[in-house]
Amino acid sequence: AQSVSQHNHHVILSEAASLELGCNYSYGGTVNLFWYVQYPGQHLQLLLKYFSGDPLVKGIKGFEAEFIKSKFSFNLRKPSVQWSDTAEYFCAVNGPSGGYNKLIFGAGTRLAVHP
């Protein structure tokens, strides 16, 4: 069965620190990859997505993610975090074995940024 692993459940950083959140998925084939973010009290929203092409994807608010097919990974990065980046981050994937309309989510990583 498909699965998505996010290695860090809680991350605490100071402002201006660099961020990298890990995401690995369990199955091969052509996949679509997503990062969603949930700010406190708000609904989930799309941060960035990868369908094909350049494996380095840029999203909103200075976030980027790199798809490394050989490692089944799609790690999220930001060079310098801000207090407003405090949120929960979810990696998600869909693909042929589960159907492209069935999105599988990781357990989430809760990020706290201290000023």
Place this chain on the structure above:
Amino acid sequence: DGGITQSPKYLFRKEGQNVTLSCEQNLNHDAMYWYRQDPGQGLRLIYYSQIVNDFQKGDIAEGYSVSREKKESFPLTVTSAQKNPTAFYLCASTGTDRMGSPLHFGNGTRLTVT
């Protein structure tokens, strides 16, 4: 503005009662989804529907039921058979015009069963 409306925001029920969560969208999306969010477990798919009058079980469908009589509406019933119904429930929708279209989420309903 287009979007997804879930109601109510908070819901309290006694054990043994069925309860129905509402989800309405005006995005003209074909596909709709119900997810359950629990701390440390991320989002788990309960049911999804790609077209009116058709729906499929997700990974944790036991104890839940859905209907899709209208394109705009996808209500979820949490039945008394669901062993751990207390959770945060999220409804989402997407167009099916391209592979892997991003999901649009509602604000969720927090259900507490005592």
